Amino acid sequence: MAEAIRLTYEISPDDFTRAGEASSDVKKKLKSLGVPPEAVRKVSIAMYEGEINMVIHAKGGLITVEISPDQILMILADKGPGIPDIDQAMQAGWSTAPNEIRSLGFGAGMGLPNMKKYTDEMTIDTVIGKGTTITMIVKI
Amino acid sequence: MTVRDAMEILNAKVLVGEDNLDQEVKSACGSDLMSDVLAFSKDHSILLTGLCNPQVIRTAEMLDIVCLIFVRGKMPDDTILEMAKERGLVVLWTEHRMFSSCGRLYQAGLGAGAFGGAF
Structure with missing residues (x-):
């Protein structure tokens, strides 16, 4: 894996049954790439929580995942209500x-x-009324 | 113990994964709150829950749980069972309540496992 792999997922709003599909897909990809299990686990849990949040609070959004040899970057961007505090x-x-x-x-x-x-x-x-972007990094 | 042992201790029925009952299981956690399971579970092989929705399967998937046990006679629907099958999970069903299910397994030597760490 010399170059970074970029994945994007559109998260559909109000579909709680499907919430977690993107995280599930990322988990499978990380496993197949041979990323160490502890890092896979951390990414899976963090992204799944984030994905659920986007469905519950923000009417969906866009998740971008960038897998590099030394880290996994996740960007979760929504156009929800924002976080006041x-x-x-x-x-x-x-x-x-x-x-x-x-x-x-x-x-x-x-x-x-x-x-x-x-x-x-x-x-x-986060901007009230505009949306929230959460950026997370898990080091490998 | 094995999944089969847990099944016998709880007089449970197998809903999915009949061929995978001889897997070794070392620890379990029990909760109806998936957020808490995600927060506190570490290296658990069994999840006991009374919650019946697809997010139970996804939570189990994220945490590499091998066996799900639905307690209090909660019967998951076909969608949930199909998802479990696709992911190679074992799904058991027992009429015992959460407290007695956990108690029986604990008494039989199944541990609570390592905690995920305090916040």
């Missing part, structure tokens, strides 16, 4: 997810903290 959103247990999402096993307020925990770098760029 990032510190609050980063607190374990804080969630604005509606009840129907909670009944599906999510909305525990662990999404963003999980994403930070499983990545080596994470930045959140």
Whole structure:
């Protein structure tokens, strides 16, 4: 794998059943490329949480994944409502997810903290009313 | 223990993966909250849950879980079972509740495993 591999996924809104398909595909690709299992695991969990968030909060969006020999870069861009208070959103247990999402096993307020925990770098760029872009890096 | 042992301990039925019952399993976690499973699970081979939707399968997939056990008699639909089959998961079904299912497995020597680390 000399050059970076770039993958893009359009995440469809309000389709909770399909949420996670992109992460599942990335996981398979990473495995087949021989990326070490610990890195595969971190990317899978972080991206899956992010993908779920995009479906729950942001009416979908676009995920770009760049696989390089030394790192995996994930960019999750949505045109959702934005995050008013990032510190609050980063607190374990804080969630604005509606009840129907909670009944599906999510909305525990662990999404963003999980994403930070499983990545080596994470930045959140958010503009109220315009959208949020989350950039995450997992080092190999 | 093996998946087959867990199945016998819980009087469980196999819904998917009849040919994969002799896999070794070392630890388990039980939760209906997939976010918490993703947060705290590390190297678990069994997930016990009462939640019945496709995200249970995806969570198991992301965490390399080998066996899913639906507790409290919760019966997953065909879509969920088909997804499990595609991913090579074993799916068991038991009428025992979460607490007693976990208790029986723990008593039989199945561990809680390593924690994913505190936040």
